Amino acid sequence: MIDKSISGKYAVVGVGQSAYGKFPEKDDFHLAADAFADALDDCGLEKDKIDGLAVCRLPHYGRMAEILGIQPRWTLQVPPHGRMSGVSIVEALAALDAGYTDYVVLLYANIGRSRRVQYGGEESPGFWDPWGFTSMGAIHAMMFREHMERYGTTTRQLAEVPVAFRRHAVMNPAAVMREAFSIDDHENARMICDPLRLLDYCLINDGAVCLILTSLERARDLKKKPVVVAGVGAQDALVNYSYPQHDFWYEPLTKVADQVYGMAGIGHDDVDSLMVYDNFSPTVLFSLEGLGFCKRGEAGAFVEGGTLGLGGKLPANTDGGHLSNSYMQGWALNVEAVRQVRGECGERQVPGCETVQYVAATPCTRSIIYRAA
Amino acid sequence: MTPDIQRPLPDRNPISAPFWERADQRVLALPWCKKCDQTHFPPSPRCPYCLHDAFEWRPVSGRATLVSWVVFHRAYWDGVAAELPYNVCQVELEEGPRLISNLVGAAKEAPRHGMALKVTFTDRYPDITLPVFDAA
Structure with a gap:
Protein backbone atom coordinates (compact mmCIF):
# COMPACT_ATOMS: atom_id res chain seq x y z
CA MET A 1 0.00 0.00 0.00
CA ILE A 2 1.25 3.47 -0.83
CA ASP A 3 1.45 5.55 2.36
CA LYS A 4 -1.56 7.87 2.23
CA SER A 5 0.22 10.43 4.39
CA ILE A 6 2.09 11.75 1.33
CA SER A 7 -1.19 13.27 0.12
CA GLY A 8 -0.76 17.02 -0.18
CA LYS A 9 2.86 17.02 1.02
CA TYR A 10 4.56 17.48 -2.34
CA ALA A 11 3.92 20.00 -5.07
CA VAL A 12 4.66 20.64 -8.70
CA VAL A 13 6.24 24.08 -8.59
CA GLY A 14 7.56 24.54 -12.11
CA VAL A 15 6.35 23.40 -15.50
CA GLY A 16 7.92 24.08 -18.87
CA GLN A 17 8.02 22.99 -22.46
CA SER A 18 9.92 23.52 -25.68
CA ALA A 19 8.18 24.45 -28.89
CA TYR A 20 6.30 21.49 -30.43
CA GLY A 21 6.75 20.56 -34.08
CA LYS A 22 9.60 19.46 -36.33
CA PHE A 23 13.07 20.63 -35.43
CA PRO A 24 15.75 18.70 -37.33
CA GLU A 25 18.35 21.29 -36.29
CA LYS A 26 17.94 20.49 -32.57
CA ASP A 27 18.75 17.28 -30.73
CA ASP A 28 16.79 15.90 -27.77
CA PHE A 29 19.19 17.41 -25.20
CA HIS A 30 18.65 20.82 -26.77
CA LEU A 31 14.86 20.58 -26.63
CA ALA A 32 15.02 19.35 -23.02
CA ALA A 33 17.27 22.28 -22.10
CA ASP A 34 14.67 24.63 -23.64
CA ALA A 35 11.96 23.03 -21.49
CA PHE A 36 14.15 23.18 -18.39
CA ALA A 37 14.85 26.90 -18.84
CA ASP A 38 11.10 27.46 -19.28
CA ALA A 39 10.26 25.54 -16.08
CA LEU A 40 12.96 27.28 -14.06
CA ASP A 41 11.61 30.63 -15.18
CA ASP A 42 8.10 29.45 -14.32
CA CYS A 43 8.98 28.82 -10.65
CA GLY A 44 11.88 31.18 -10.02
CA LEU A 45 13.95 28.46 -8.38
CA GLU A 46 17.73 28.92 -8.16
CA LYS A 47 19.19 26.23 -10.37
CA ASP A 48 21.80 25.20 -7.79
CA LYS A 49 19.08 23.99 -5.44
CA ILE A 50 18.12 21.18 -7.79
CA ASP A 51 19.44 17.90 -6.38
CA GLY A 52 17.36 15.28 -8.19
CA LEU A 53 17.11 14.37 -11.90
CA ALA A 54 14.87 11.96 -13.79
CA VAL A 55 15.11 11.67 -17.57
CA CYS A 56 12.92 9.84 -20.06
CA ARG A 57 13.51 9.27 -23.78
CA LEU A 58 16.73 11.26 -23.46
CA PRO A 59 19.88 9.40 -24.52
CA HIS A 60 21.84 9.91 -21.29
CA TYR A 61 21.27 11.38 -17.82
CA GLY A 62 24.96 12.31 -17.53
CA ARG A 63 25.18 14.52 -20.58
CA MET A 64 21.80 16.04 -19.69
CA ALA A 65 23.03 17.06 -16.23
CA GLU A 66 26.25 18.42 -17.72
CA ILE A 67 24.33 20.54 -20.24
CA LEU A 68 22.08 21.94 -17.50
CA GLY A 69 24.93 22.39 -15.00
CA ILE A 70 23.23 20.48 -12.23
CA GLN A 71 24.77 18.10 -9.68
CA PRO A 72 22.08 15.71 -8.40
CA ARG A 73 22.29 13.31 -5.46
CA TRP A 74 19.41 11.26 -6.91
CA THR A 75 19.31 10.28 -10.62
CA LEU A 76 16.89 8.10 -12.58
CA GLN A 77 16.70 7.17 -16.26
CA VAL A 78 13.64 5.28 -17.48
CA PRO A 79 12.91 3.65 -20.86
CA PRO A 80 11.26 5.72 -23.63
CA HIS A 81 7.73 4.45 -22.98
CA GLY A 82 4.69 6.65 -22.46
CA ARG A 83 3.76 4.75 -19.32
CA MET A 84 6.99 6.02 -17.77
CA SER A 85 5.74 9.60 -17.30
CA GLY A 86 3.37 8.56 -14.51
CA VAL A 87 5.92 6.06 -13.22
CA SER A 88 8.61 8.79 -13.02
CA ILE A 89 6.38 11.22 -11.15
CA VAL A 90 5.42 8.55 -8.61
CA GLU A 91 9.10 7.58 -8.18
CA ALA A 92 10.05 11.24 -7.73
CA LEU A 93 7.44 11.57 -4.95
CA ALA A 94 8.92 8.52 -3.23
CA ALA A 95 12.42 9.98 -3.52
CA LEU A 96 11.26 13.32 -2.10
CA ASP A 97 9.51 11.56 0.77
CA ALA A 98 12.61 9.49 1.54
CA GLY A 99 14.82 12.57 1.54
CA TYR A 100 16.91 11.41 -1.41
CA THR A 101 16.19 14.73 -3.08
CA ASP A 102 14.64 18.05 -2.06
CA TYR A 103 14.12 19.63 -5.48
CA VAL A 104 13.68 17.18 -8.31
CA VAL A 105 13.58 17.97 -12.03
CA LEU A 106 11.92 15.58 -14.50
CA LEU A 107 12.76 15.87 -18.18
CA TYR A 108 11.35 14.25 -21.30
CA ALA A 109 12.28 14.87 -24.93
CA ASN A 110 11.17 13.31 -28.21
CA ILE A 111 12.71 13.88 -31.65
CA GLY A 112 10.71 11.16 -33.40
CA ARG A 113 9.22 13.44 -36.04
CA SER A 114 12.37 14.88 -37.53
CA ARG A 115 14.13 11.49 -37.23
CA ARG A 116 11.21 9.67 -38.88
CA VAL A 117 10.52 7.14 -36.11
CA GLN A 118 7.94 4.57 -37.33
CA TYR A 119 6.82 3.01 -34.02
CA GLY A 120 6.63 -0.46 -35.56
CA GLY A 121 8.31 -2.92 -37.92
CA GLU A 122 12.06 -3.41 -37.72
CA GLU A 123 12.39 -0.80 -34.95
CA SER A 124 10.58 -3.09 -32.52
CA PRO A 125 10.93 -6.77 -33.46
CA GLY A 126 8.53 -9.19 -31.78
CA PHE A 127 7.26 -12.77 -31.77
CA TRP A 128 4.19 -11.94 -33.91
CA ASP A 129 6.14 -10.32 -36.79
CA PRO A 130 5.68 -13.29 -39.19
CA TRP A 131 1.90 -12.74 -39.04
CA GLY A 132 2.45 -9.06 -39.83
CA PHE A 133 1.42 -7.82 -36.36
CA THR A 134 3.36 -4.79 -35.17
CA SER A 135 2.90 -1.29 -33.69
CA MET A 136 1.10 0.01 -30.63
CA GLY A 137 -1.63 1.32 -32.90
CA ALA A 138 -2.46 -2.20 -34.07
CA ILE A 139 -2.56 -3.47 -30.47
CA HIS A 140 -5.11 -0.77 -29.63
CA ALA A 141 -7.06 -1.45 -32.82
CA MET A 142 -7.25 -5.11 -31.77
CA MET A 143 -8.58 -4.13 -28.34
CA PHE A 144 -11.11 -1.69 -29.78
CA ARG A 145 -12.48 -4.26 -32.25
CA GLU A 146 -13.07 -6.58 -29.30
CA HIS A 147 -14.81 -3.73 -27.43
CA MET A 148 -17.02 -3.09 -30.46
CA GLU A 149 -17.94 -6.76 -30.68
CA ARG A 150 -18.60 -7.29 -26.99
CA TYR A 151 -20.36 -4.02 -26.17
CA GLY A 152 -21.62 -2.61 -29.45
CA THR A 153 -19.36 0.44 -29.28
CA THR A 154 -19.21 2.30 -32.60
CA THR A 155 -16.52 4.25 -34.41
CA ARG A 156 -18.83 7.30 -34.36
CA GLN A 157 -18.81 7.11 -30.57
CA LEU A 158 -15.04 6.71 -30.66
CA ALA A 159 -14.82 9.81 -32.86
CA GLU A 160 -16.16 11.91 -29.97
CA VAL A 161 -12.72 11.59 -28.36
CA PRO A 162 -10.47 13.04 -31.08
CA VAL A 163 -13.14 15.57 -32.12
CA ALA A 164 -13.30 16.99 -28.56
CA PHE A 165 -9.53 17.07 -28.14
CA ARG A 166 -9.03 18.81 -31.48
CA ARG A 167 -11.49 21.51 -30.43
CA HIS A 168 -9.30 22.07 -27.38
CA ALA A 169 -6.14 22.22 -29.49
CA VAL A 170 -7.74 24.97 -31.58
CA MET A 171 -7.70 27.02 -28.34
CA ASN A 172 -4.08 26.12 -27.52
CA PRO A 173 -1.58 28.34 -29.36
CA ALA A 174 1.24 25.84 -28.68
CA ALA A 175 -0.59 22.84 -30.17
CA VAL A 176 0.68 21.16 -33.34
CA MET A 177 -2.73 20.46 -34.96
CA ARG A 178 -5.27 23.29 -34.76
CA GLU A 179 -7.84 22.68 -37.46
CA ALA A 180 -11.18 21.40 -36.13
CA PHE A 181 -12.84 18.32 -37.64
CA SER A 182 -16.21 16.63 -37.32
CA ILE A 183 -17.36 13.10 -36.56
CA ASP A 184 -18.01 12.66 -40.29
CA ASP A 185 -14.44 13.79 -41.05
CA HIS A 186 -13.22 11.15 -38.62
CA GLU A 187 -15.32 8.48 -40.34
CA ASN A 188 -13.81 9.42 -43.70
CA ALA A 189 -10.19 9.66 -42.57
CA ARG A 190 -7.55 7.35 -43.98
CA MET A 191 -7.66 3.87 -42.47
CA ILE A 192 -4.40 2.88 -40.78
CA CYS A 193 -5.30 -0.30 -38.94
CA ASP A 194 -9.01 -1.06 -39.19
CA PRO A 195 -10.99 -0.19 -37.05
CA LEU A 196 -8.64 2.75 -36.29
CA ARG A 197 -8.15 5.65 -38.67
CA LEU A 198 -5.54 8.37 -38.92
CA LEU A 199 -7.45 10.66 -36.53
CA ASP A 200 -7.41 7.95 -33.81
CA TYR A 201 -3.62 7.98 -33.81
CA CYS A 202 -1.44 10.28 -31.71
CA LEU A 203 0.77 12.79 -33.45
CA ILE A 204 4.45 12.19 -33.97
CA ASN A 205 6.27 15.45 -33.24
CA ASP A 206 9.43 16.79 -31.64
CA GLY A 207 9.39 18.53 -28.30
CA ALA A 208 10.33 18.40 -24.64
CA VAL A 209 8.65 18.84 -21.26
CA CYS A 210 9.94 19.65 -17.79
CA LEU A 211 8.38 19.34 -14.32
CA ILE A 212 9.97 20.49 -11.05
CA LEU A 213 8.70 19.08 -7.74
CA THR A 214 9.47 19.83 -4.12
CA SER A 215 7.75 19.78 -0.72
CA LEU A 216 4.74 22.03 -0.16
CA GLU A 217 6.73 23.80 2.54
CA ARG A 218 9.54 24.69 0.13
CA ALA A 219 7.04 25.40 -2.63
CA ARG A 220 5.60 28.34 -0.71
CA ASP A 221 8.83 30.32 -1.28
CA LEU A 222 8.53 30.04 -5.06
CA LYS A 223 6.79 32.15 -7.69
CA LYS A 224 3.60 30.28 -8.53
CA LYS A 225 0.68 28.95 -6.56
CA PRO A 226 1.74 25.42 -5.49
CA VAL A 227 -0.21 22.53 -7.01
CA VAL A 228 -0.01 19.51 -4.73
CA VAL A 229 -0.24 15.83 -5.52
CA ALA A 230 -3.33 14.80 -3.57
CA GLY A 231 -3.35 11.18 -4.64
CA VAL A 232 -1.52 8.54 -6.64
CA GLY A 233 -2.40 5.05 -7.77
CA ALA A 234 -0.25 2.37 -9.37
CA GLN A 235 -0.86 -1.08 -10.81
CA ASP A 236 1.02 -2.93 -13.53
CA ALA A 237 -0.35 -5.55 -15.93
CA LEU A 238 2.75 -7.37 -17.16
CA VAL A 239 1.59 -10.99 -17.12
CA ASN A 240 0.66 -11.81 -20.75
CA TYR A 241 2.61 -8.73 -21.83
CA SER A 242 2.97 -10.11 -25.38
CA TYR A 243 -0.78 -9.78 -26.00
CA PRO A 244 -3.27 -6.95 -26.33
CA GLN A 245 -4.61 -6.45 -22.79
CA HIS A 246 -7.58 -8.85 -22.53
CA ASP A 247 -9.69 -6.70 -20.18
CA PHE A 248 -8.89 -3.25 -21.62
CA TRP A 249 -6.91 -2.62 -18.36
CA TYR A 250 -10.18 -2.79 -16.41
CA GLU A 251 -8.73 -4.61 -13.41
CA PRO A 252 -5.55 -2.52 -13.04
CA LEU A 253 -7.60 0.64 -13.51
CA THR A 254 -10.09 -0.32 -10.79
CA LYS A 255 -7.18 -0.93 -8.40
CA VAL A 256 -5.61 2.39 -9.35
CA ALA A 257 -8.97 4.14 -8.89
CA ASP A 258 -9.36 2.76 -5.37
CA GLN A 259 -5.89 4.01 -4.44
CA VAL A 260 -5.95 7.42 -6.08
CA TYR A 261 -9.44 8.49 -4.97
CA GLY A 262 -8.86 6.96 -1.54
CA MET A 263 -5.64 8.88 -0.99
CA ALA A 264 -7.08 12.14 -2.31
CA GLY A 265 -10.26 11.63 -0.32
CA ILE A 266 -12.48 12.54 -3.28
CA GLY A 267 -14.85 10.90 -5.75
CA HIS A 268 -15.44 11.13 -9.49
CA ASP A 269 -17.73 14.15 -9.15
CA ASP A 270 -14.90 16.17 -7.60
CA VAL A 271 -12.72 15.82 -10.71
CA ASP A 272 -13.00 19.13 -12.59
CA SER A 273 -10.91 17.96 -15.55
CA LEU A 274 -9.37 14.67 -16.65
CA MET A 275 -6.02 14.35 -18.40
CA VAL A 276 -6.23 10.92 -19.96
CA TYR A 277 -3.45 9.18 -21.87
CA ASP A 278 -4.59 9.21 -25.49
CA ASN A 279 -1.95 7.43 -27.52
CA PHE A 280 -4.94 6.12 -29.51
CA SER A 281 -8.51 7.22 -28.98
CA PRO A 282 -9.79 3.87 -27.60
CA THR A 283 -7.49 4.18 -24.58
CA VAL A 284 -9.67 7.07 -23.42
CA LEU A 285 -12.82 4.91 -23.47
CA PHE A 286 -11.04 2.11 -21.60
CA SER A 287 -9.81 4.59 -18.98
CA LEU A 288 -13.28 6.02 -18.34
CA GLU A 289 -14.67 2.53 -17.69
CA GLY A 290 -11.83 1.30 -15.51
CA LEU A 291 -11.75 4.43 -13.37
CA GLY A 292 -15.52 4.19 -12.91
CA PHE A 293 -16.69 7.37 -14.66
CA CYS A 294 -19.16 5.07 -16.40
CA LYS A 295 -20.11 1.41 -16.29
CA ARG A 296 -18.06 -1.29 -17.99
CA GLY A 297 -18.81 -1.38 -21.71
CA GLU A 298 -20.68 1.94 -21.66
CA ALA A 299 -17.90 4.43 -22.44
CA GLY A 300 -19.12 4.81 -26.03
CA ALA A 301 -22.50 6.11 -24.87
CA PHE A 302 -20.87 8.10 -22.06
CA VAL A 303 -18.77 10.24 -24.41
CA GLU A 304 -21.60 10.94 -26.87
CA GLY A 305 -22.73 14.55 -27.19
CA GLY A 306 -19.50 16.26 -26.19
CA THR A 307 -18.99 14.89 -22.65
CA LEU A 308 -15.22 15.35 -22.89
CA GLY A 309 -15.29 18.86 -24.35
CA LEU A 310 -14.99 22.18 -22.53
CA GLY A 311 -18.44 22.85 -21.13
CA GLY A 312 -19.18 19.12 -21.10
CA LYS A 313 -19.64 16.90 -18.07
CA LEU A 314 -15.97 15.91 -17.91
CA PRO A 315 -13.64 18.22 -19.87
CA ALA A 316 -10.61 16.13 -20.80
CA ASN A 317 -7.23 16.82 -22.39
CA THR A 318 -7.86 20.54 -22.58
CA ASP A 319 -4.50 21.07 -24.30
CA GLY A 320 -5.51 18.78 -27.17
CA GLY A 321 -3.73 15.71 -25.81
CA HIS A 322 -1.49 13.41 -27.80
CA LEU A 323 -4.05 13.35 -30.57
CA SER A 324 -3.82 17.08 -31.32
CA ASN A 325 -1.48 19.02 -29.02
CA SER A 326 1.80 17.13 -28.81
CA TYR A 327 3.05 13.58 -28.50
CA MET A 328 4.80 14.13 -25.21
CA GLN A 329 3.85 10.67 -23.88
CA GLY A 330 1.90 11.78 -20.83
CA TRP A 331 4.31 14.49 -19.73
CA ALA A 332 2.48 17.41 -21.36
CA LEU A 333 -0.82 16.19 -19.89
CA ASN A 334 0.68 16.53 -16.42
CA VAL A 335 1.83 20.05 -17.30
CA GLU A 336 -1.69 20.89 -18.48
CA ALA A 337 -3.12 19.50 -15.23
CA VAL A 338 -0.92 21.89 -13.24
CA ARG A 339 -1.81 24.84 -15.46
CA GLN A 340 -5.53 24.12 -15.15
CA VAL A 341 -5.32 24.07 -11.34
CA ARG A 342 -3.35 27.34 -11.47
CA GLY A 343 -5.97 28.87 -13.76
CA GLU A 344 -3.44 29.71 -16.48
CA CYS A 345 -5.18 28.18 -19.49
CA GLY A 346 -6.83 31.24 -21.02
CA GLU A 347 -9.51 30.42 -23.56
CA ARG A 348 -9.39 26.71 -22.73
CA GLN A 349 -9.51 27.18 -18.94
CA VAL A 350 -12.05 25.01 -17.11
CA PRO A 351 -14.00 27.48 -14.92
CA GLY A 352 -13.34 27.04 -11.19
CA CYS A 353 -10.90 24.23 -11.79
CA GLU A 354 -9.48 22.97 -8.49
CA THR A 355 -8.93 19.24 -8.99
CA VAL A 356 -7.44 17.56 -12.05
CA GLN A 357 -6.78 13.86 -12.52
CA TYR A 358 -4.14 12.29 -14.77
CA VAL A 359 -4.45 8.66 -15.85
CA ALA A 360 -2.50 6.42 -18.20
CA ALA A 361 -4.08 3.04 -18.93
CA THR A 362 -1.00 1.07 -19.95
CA PRO A 363 0.94 -2.02 -18.88
CA CYS A 364 2.11 0.26 -16.03
CA THR A 365 -1.11 2.04 -15.17
CA ARG A 366 -0.70 5.17 -13.07
CA SER A 367 -3.04 7.94 -11.96
CA ILE A 368 -2.27 11.20 -10.18
CA ILE A 369 -4.69 13.72 -8.70
CA TYR A 370 -3.53 17.34 -8.59
CA ARG A 371 -5.17 19.94 -6.41
CA ALA A 372 -4.67 23.53 -5.36
CA ALA A 373 -2.69 23.69 -2.09
CA MET B 1 3.18 -18.84 -53.55
CA THR B 2 3.22 -15.11 -53.86
CA PRO B 3 6.89 -14.27 -54.40
CA ASP B 4 6.42 -10.50 -54.19
CA ILE B 5 5.26 -10.81 -50.57
CA GLN B 6 7.91 -11.33 -47.92
CA ARG B 7 6.70 -11.74 -44.36
CA PRO B 8 9.21 -10.94 -41.60
CA LEU B 9 10.90 -14.19 -40.60
CA PRO B 10 10.82 -15.52 -37.03
CA ASP B 11 13.73 -15.30 -34.65
CA ARG B 12 14.58 -19.02 -34.38
CA ASN B 13 16.46 -19.07 -31.10
CA PRO B 14 16.83 -22.12 -28.82
CA ILE B 15 13.64 -21.18 -26.94
CA SER B 16 11.39 -20.50 -29.94
CA ALA B 17 12.82 -23.00 -32.46
CA PRO B 18 10.64 -25.97 -31.34
CA PHE B 19 7.51 -23.99 -32.24
CA TRP B 20 8.76 -23.09 -35.72
CA GLU B 21 10.23 -26.54 -36.47
CA ARG B 22 6.81 -28.07 -35.82
CA ALA B 23 5.07 -25.34 -37.83
CA ASP B 24 7.38 -26.23 -40.74
CA GLN B 25 5.83 -29.73 -40.48
CA ARG B 26 2.31 -28.24 -40.34
CA VAL B 27 1.90 -29.01 -36.66
CA LEU B 28 0.74 -26.44 -34.11
CA ALA B 29 2.33 -27.23 -30.76
CA LEU B 30 2.73 -25.62 -27.34
CA PRO B 31 5.29 -26.16 -24.57
CA TRP B 32 4.03 -27.98 -21.45
CA CYS B 33 6.10 -27.68 -18.29
CA LYS B 34 7.56 -31.05 -17.32
CA LYS B 35 7.13 -30.20 -13.65
CA CYS B 36 3.74 -28.49 -13.22
CA ASP B 37 2.18 -29.57 -16.54
CA GLN B 38 0.95 -26.08 -17.41
CA THR B 39 1.37 -24.52 -20.84
CA HIS B 40 2.33 -20.97 -21.72
CA PHE B 41 2.98 -18.82 -24.78
CA PRO B 42 5.07 -17.29 -26.33
CA PRO B 43 7.79 -19.80 -25.44
CA SER B 44 9.91 -18.74 -22.46
CA PRO B 45 13.15 -20.02 -20.93
CA ARG B 46 11.41 -20.95 -17.68
CA CYS B 47 7.84 -21.86 -16.81
CA PRO B 48 6.08 -18.64 -15.70
CA TYR B 49 4.10 -20.68 -13.12
CA CYS B 50 6.77 -22.77 -11.37
CA LEU B 51 10.06 -21.60 -12.98
CA HIS B 52 11.02 -25.10 -14.11
CA ASP B 53 13.19 -25.06 -17.26
CA ALA B 54 12.22 -28.21 -19.20
CA PHE B 55 9.24 -28.52 -21.52
CA GLU B 56 7.48 -31.10 -23.60
CA TRP B 57 6.19 -29.77 -26.91
CA ARG B 58 2.79 -31.34 -27.62
CA PRO B 59 0.52 -30.83 -30.64
CA VAL B 60 -2.70 -29.00 -29.81
Missing part, protein backbone atom coordinates in the same frame (compact mmCIF):
# COMPACT_ATOMS: atom_id res chain seq x y z
CA SER B 61 -6.20 -29.72 -31.08
CA GLY B 62 -6.14 -26.76 -33.46
CA ARG B 63 -9.56 -25.64 -32.18
CA ALA B 64 -9.81 -21.99 -31.14
CA THR B 65 -12.23 -19.11 -30.76
CA LEU B 66 -11.84 -15.70 -32.33
CA VAL B 67 -11.19 -12.92 -29.81
CA SER B 68 -10.55 -9.99 -32.15
CA TRP B 69 -9.06 -8.95 -35.46
CA VAL B 70 -7.70 -5.93 -37.35
CA VAL B 71 -6.93 -5.09 -40.96
CA PHE B 72 -3.62 -3.40 -41.72
CA HIS B 73 -3.79 -0.65 -44.34
CA ARG B 74 -0.23 0.46 -43.65
CA ALA B 75 2.93 -1.59 -44.24
CA TYR B 76 5.59 -1.40 -41.53
CA TRP B 77 7.80 -3.75 -43.58
CA ASP B 78 8.45 -3.22 -47.29
CA GLY B 79 7.89 -6.94 -47.88
CA VAL B 80 4.20 -6.81 -46.92
CA ALA B 81 3.30 -3.71 -48.94
CA ALA B 82 1.98 -5.81 -51.85
CA GLU B 83 -0.27 -7.70 -49.43
CA LEU B 84 -2.21 -4.65 -48.16
CA PRO B 85 -4.81 -4.68 -46.81
CA TYR B 86 -4.13 -7.81 -44.74
CA ASN B 87 -5.80 -9.07 -41.56
CA VAL B 88 -4.34 -10.12 -38.23
CA CYS B 89 -6.40 -11.94 -35.61
CA GLN B 90 -6.18 -12.84 -31.95
CA VAL B 91 -7.47 -16.32 -31.10
CA GLU B 92 -7.84 -18.28 -27.89
CA LEU B 93 -6.74 -21.88 -28.26
CA GLU B 94 -8.82 -24.64 -26.67
CA GLU B 95 -5.79 -25.38 -24.48
CA GLY B 96 -5.82 -21.84 -23.03
CA PRO B 97 -3.04 -19.71 -24.52
CA ARG B 98 -3.81 -17.05 -27.08
CA LEU B 99 -2.12 -16.66 -30.46
CA ILE B 100 -1.79 -13.77 -32.84
CA SER B 101 -2.37 -15.11 -36.36
CA ASN B 102 -4.18 -14.49 -39.64
CA LEU B 103 -7.68 -15.41 -40.77
CA VAL B 104 -8.29 -17.23 -44.04
CA GLY B 105 -11.33 -18.53 -45.91
CA ALA B 106 -14.79 -18.03 -44.41
CA ALA B 107 -13.37 -16.58 -41.19
CA LYS B 108 -11.57 -13.91 -43.17
CA GLU B 109 -14.73 -13.03 -45.10
CA ALA B 110 -17.05 -12.77 -42.09
CA PRO B 111 -15.18 -12.63 -38.77
CA ARG B 112 -17.20 -12.47 -35.52
CA HIS B 113 -16.06 -12.34 -31.91
CA GLY B 114 -16.40 -15.81 -30.36
CA MET B 115 -16.67 -17.72 -33.64
CA ALA B 116 -15.21 -21.22 -33.72
CA LEU B 117 -11.96 -21.59 -35.67
CA LYS B 118 -9.59 -24.35 -36.69
CA VAL B 119 -5.92 -24.11 -37.50
CA THR B 120 -4.62 -24.57 -41.02
CA PHE B 121 -1.26 -23.83 -42.59
CA THR B 122 -0.46 -21.48 -45.43
CA ASP B 123 2.19 -21.94 -48.10
CA ARG B 124 1.46 -18.50 -49.47
CA TYR B 125 4.86 -17.17 -48.43
CA PRO B 126 8.05 -18.51 -49.96
CA ASP B 127 10.20 -18.71 -46.82
CA ILE B 128 7.80 -19.77 -44.10
CA THR B 129 4.90 -22.07 -43.29
CA LEU B 130 2.55 -20.14 -41.02
CA PRO B 131 -0.25 -21.48 -38.83
CA VAL B 132 -3.41 -19.49 -39.65
CA PHE B 133 -7.10 -19.94 -38.82
CA ASP B 134 -10.27 -20.69 -40.79
CA ALA B 135 -13.86 -21.14 -39.65
CA ALA B 136 -14.34 -24.49 -37.91
